[in-house]
Amino acid sequence: RRIGFPEVIYGEGKTAEQIAEIVKRLQSHSDRILATRIEANKAEKIQSLLPDIDLHYHADARSITWLRKPIDKKENGYIAVVCAGTSDIPVAEEAAITAEMMGNHVLRINDVGVAGIHRLFARLEDIRKANVVVVAAGMEGALTSVVGGLVDVPVIAVPTSVGYGAHYDGLAALLSMLNACAPGITVVNIDNGFGAGYAAGLINERMYKEET
Amino acid sequence: RRIGFPEVIYGEGKTAEQIAEIVKRLQSHSDRILATRIEANKAEKIQSLLPDIDLHYHADARSITWLRKPIDKKENGYIAVVCAGTSDIPVAEEAAITAEMMGNHVLRINDVGVAGIHRLFARLEDIRKANVVVVAAGMEGALTSVVGGLVDVPVIAVPTSVGYGAHYDGLAALLSMLNACAPGITVVNIDNGFGAGYAAGLINERMYKEET
Amino acid sequence: RRIGFPEVIYGEGKTAEQIAEIVKRLQSHSDRILATRIEANKAEKIQSLLPDIDLHYHADARSITWLRKPIDKKENGYIAVVCAGTSDIPVAEEAAITAEMMGNHVLRINDVGVAGIHRLFARLEDIRKANVVVVAAGMEGALTSVVGGLVDVPVIAVPTSVGYGAHYDGLAALLSMLNACAPGITVVNIDNGFGAGYAAGLINERMYKEET
């Protein structure tokens, strides 16, 4: 069953040379490669080191992907990736790209934080139709609880380090999500968009299409 | 201006005898007395120690009040005291009683946690008409952010110790409220219903009646 | 879709009388009731207060269940609930009972902590065949990572408060699980067997049966 999963490289703390090296090695025997946590200038350097490999850089997701051939996505519905503020987009995009690389359809819904809850309600129908929902939120992470209370599908919450002061680099959002009052919510590490997307992909992968 | 404020006794860690003593002393020169954090059986004992003083025990608020004469409430509108779950009621009631003892009208709105957000929306008009809103919530405290985003008046958030595990006796709710994404929210100590009610009373006290 | 979900009562901090009251109220319009965090003597008292309602007490899970009619379980496979040590059983059982009440088949695999890893390997085939795996572990929670590395399905980790000293009532296990090196793992609050079982139920509910 493992076939469809991408090889994944965690880019943080690795040099462009090290990443290029790994990409080259993996590329020989893999179908797809995903490398996360790569800033724009490092990505550029990697691309120039590997002129013969057709790497795609996703600036928002700070990620590089490579595909031997286009992905054949599962047609059993989609994963919704929802995020609270524009600063949460890098993490949400990391989740979205990860899930897409595993062969899932993803619907992105950005900037629906609870301070302006009408924006969330405007998108509610689309969120509700998803098979799984990923919620990325920093600050107090309240979006998770609100979404969890409004949908009947599994919700995967990823706290982001977006905030300051008593946010403690994501701790406030993490605790908030672990204590969310709506059931059906599970949580991954702070800023771990990859983990959220991966878990969502594992779940969606074998869901059958629900008739409505 | 201070005239209308009650003398306040913090009951935790004091014996029935000690509280009765203080009540007796205060009663000679005060108009109104408020004693908080008093469990039912301690209250009973205090009442039996002071048969001549007409003490009123509020079981929900775990508080005792005494009034020389009925309070003449300000007619400039009301404070809304909103709480997330039934376990938060003791803290919410402490806030409500405190504000009432200061001469404010209080509207209580219980059990409107975000896991069932339609219950909150059902009461929204009443919350919006308040001059100040107190929100008491445990768990992840997301109600504060949602309410803060929906009203245009000052919101005073009081985190409660209701929760378990990574709730850390209210820390999760406290951090959540300090990081709330909607502006206009200020926070008091965990379980400090008194402090929230008092600050709300100070604010409402001098608000003029808005014409709608 | 919500039909099959039980009404749930969180028993901690509620008196037998309060729980009996809620059960009575829910029973009129529900199919199934689940009440968790109830010690044996409290359960007995609840049962004696409701002689006409056929409540079932699960000592291991510290839970009470009631069913109007036997549950018709989904025949699409099962959820594996795995736990590390015998002290983790109450949390694991809370997860198992929750999932069963939602109509899932559950396979319990106890006492397979990593200190004696051969016991885990002896049960590996059964774990691998599950649609979802719940892992309950205290101490350092290493079982989660090991299981996560061995299976290709979603793993829901529930840290337990079993430990002492620098365990900090589950914090060590919680952090361990949030940092698990195997992807596909998501986490719920400390001791939150209910939450783990509920999320597993939501996932399994719509999984199709995989042909092997």
Added chain:
Amino acid sequence: RRIGFPEVIYGEGKTAEQIAEIVKRLQSHSDRILATRIEANKAEKIQSLLPDIDLHYHADARSITWLRKPIDKKENGYIAVVCAGTSDIPVAEEAAITAEMMGNHVLRINDVGVAGIHRLFARLEDIRKANVVVVAAGMEGALTSVVGGLVDVPVIAVPTSVGYGAHYDGLAALLSMLNACAPGITVVNIDNGFGAGYAAGLINERMYKEET
């Protein structure tokens, strides 16, 4: 009622280009714009990117403001913004500017920390006449408690990250303020001058002028 409130941009982590972009967009439909957390050189760059918009940079407050026409301030009294040491001025100024942009009169009282308490007493009459008091303090934040004990109006405390060692970037001041022994004090996040000024503005906005 919202009319008078400025559109607010949180500058931290945004590039000059991004901020200029948002300013341009907001300016078409707003009366007033406030952008906080902007260092001098970034401000300069923003100004040079928007030569046609008359932006005002407040170095002390690290904030940019823009007004279509002069603000017509409410004549019902003022907000006092009090700060402990000169290092707390940026946070205090953020609060002051925010309140002013909402149409409030603000009285600034700097450098009245409790180590030299006579300086505070020298300004006490002015503080007491305010409708609301904002106190910005780092270190141990004791100023909040002293002020809270001396005035009868709502006090909004904003802990600053000014300190070192066991100050933990504002945690010491935050805890101190949450535990302040004088009632009537509410607290915002560490360094959140904007939040304090905004809440103070909400309160002052509808206070009637007290006759003395």
Added chain:
Amino acid sequence: RRIGFPEVIYGEGKTAEQIAEIVKRLQSHSDRILATRIEANKAEKIQSLLPDIDLHYHADARSITWLRKPIDKKENGYIAVVCAGTSDIPVAEEAAITAEMMGNHVLRINDVGVAGIHRLFARLEDIRKANVVVVAAGMEGALTSVVGGLVDVPVIAVPTSVGYGAHYDGLAALLSMLNACAPGITVVNIDNGFGAGYAAGLINERMYKEET
């Protein structure tokens, strides 16, 4: 020089029998004995176990003392032991008794918390005349900073565990005192009245009498 110091027993976690045993042993070769952290009923039991030893129980200080002959106190001035609220008295008294047992004159000044700062000013002259000042305070511990700013002698601060919620059993007061903005303040462990009194005694012991 050590002659005048009492033998000290830390009573917490020791049974009446164990303490009686130690007292008996020490009494044979000591001039004075001090036993702290002893509740009233345990003290009574110890006294009844040692009917021939003339033990004195100080209820406020939760301490037992024994003296072979009256202490001959140094006539070089006094230590002021100042405390914020009545709940801090046990810790303050532990400090006072300790210092007295070392042969110092002690002046007790209770209930001068900063919420009612006029009470502190009413006693300021007496505090200023001391050779050393011990300040015991819970809550936010602001009294320490205020006193430290008003006197020119060494101040020893002892945070007490009096408080709730985000007080964290004295942590808030401890951090506050470590970050006090007035110089000349040093700090001992939470509730360590003994340590504060002992250090104050060491300091006062060799101070000469200042001519005024």
Added chain:
Amino acid sequence: RRIGFPEVIYGEGKTAEQIAEIVKRLQSHSDRILATRIEANKAEKIQSLLPDIDLHYHADARSITWLRKPIDKKENGYIAVVCAGTSDIPVAEEAAITAEMMGNHVLRINDVGVAGIHRLFARLEDIRKANVVVVAAGMEGALTSVVGGLVDVPVIAVPTSVGYGAHYDGLAALLSMLNACAPGITVVNIDNGFGAGYAAGLINERMYKEET
């Protein structure tokens, strides 16, 4: 009595220009000036900004001093400033310079950490003869307890941020010192050499010379 105390500037976070400005202002009416937390290159810049003022830079203490005329030191004995490792010297020197600027004799004893305890014993007599001892130590701060057990005078402990990993920038040393088993020890904030020196100076200032 205050006459002999230096005016003190905390250099951290201030520019060379700001410090030069303050020095110039203070110099007109002070006898002595002390400025701490100033790196070598900033010091140089300050000196070049004030060519007419005879500033002295102490590289080890990262401090600048200025004296109108030589200090006339008290002849009643000395303060010992003891430190554990060479990395603790900046903090120890800050304490030593502070005490000297207040008119005290200071004996410096460096590099006597407990890992090589014979080095400490080699200097014990000198430490014992001091009127007060300041101990600066990072890592686990055990030196404080050992010294405290060997001397009969007040010990002021200053934890340093020297360490790594679970040292948490001085927290390990701070907790260690607050829990030191030898009585007579009081503690200041992490890296607060100034505070330790100042408190030691206050104590030594009025100690009479003990005849031996």
Added chain:
Amino acid sequence: RRIGFPEVIYGEGKTAEQIAEIVKRLQSHSDRILATRIEANKAEKIQSLLPDIDLHYHADARSITWLRKPIDKKENGYIAVVCAGTSDIPVAEEAAITAEMMGNHVLRINDVGVAGIHRLFARLEDIRKANVVVVAAGMEGALTSVVGGLVDVPVIAVPTSVGYGAHYDGLAALLSMLNACAPGITVVNIDNGFGAGYAAGLINERMYKEET
């Protein structure tokens, strides 16, 4: 090689009946049994439940042992188990009994805390001759560093929860030991005498006898 190791039962949170049950089961196929964390009255109950099994209760170690036949101890030297204060004895004894049950000679050295360092030096020769040293200490745990600096053999440190206030139930001692400045020290969990004794036993087990 495992032959000599005892079967171990962790008694905390188990009832007398459960422990008796396990003992009975283990006794059939084991040589030796060790059960830790058992208070005196529980031990008595276990003994009365198993009248035919010759259980030995060690009150100081709060442990029960059972031996089929006397242990034949290795004659290659000994493990020193050193402890700081009398309150640390239960943990030290748990370590000592564990090591003895594994067949090691153990030398106990109690009450040699650093506040009276001469007591430690009086025993130094015996400590130095050991093959491994276990140090149990609460408070600030400084004994570990001092011992580590004086011996050339592996030191295993076990922090105890003995302390109060900012001790945080052993955290202060734990951090102190992890940051000990002398090399050769490793650490186990708070109060984990068993773990320390076990590791010491593993080390001593295969040490050859050094000729001196």
Added chain:
Amino acid sequence: RRIGFPEVIYGEGKTAEQIAEIVKRLQSHSDRILATRIEANKAEKIQSLLPDIDLHYHADARSITWLRKPIDKKENGYIAVVCAGTSDIPVAEEAAITAEMMGNHVLRINDVGVAGIHRLFARLEDIRKANVVVVAAGMEGALTSVVGGLVDVPVIAVPTSVGYGAHYDGLAALLSMLNACAPGITVVNIDNGFGAGYAAGLINERMYKEET
């Protein structure tokens, strides 16, 4: 017995000049020198400052070594240094080099993290034959527990700071290791490869060769 131990320099926070200085001084009277925590460019500078001393730089271990003559290694078996991921190699190598400099044989086993547990099992026989095992792991540190359960020799665990978010720079791994369910594991400070290697060296040093 101390003869074989290297003189050790902790390079962090020291300049190339300072390190060169110390090396020069030590070299006159030592057999071997070890300097840790030195980045490549600093190492180069040190080497160029000491052209006459034959320093060896180990890039992986970020360490410099110098030997007067080749080490004569003990022939009683080896220490296994096992690490979880490639990012843990610097810490593992620091441990390995330290042990080698003390005269031990070391077997390095890299990249056997539990996410792919078959890689660990592939190397199990070699690990089991070691006299002592050092395990370096970041993330959740589960490798320690798994190894501890599979070997019968002492295991020294060194948590690394490799991780992000709720890893808290090694805290998650540290707590995990302190709570490891397999006995025989002791722990050193985060990233303290030196300490782990040193303790392993002390243990291995006197182990006799076991006949198999």
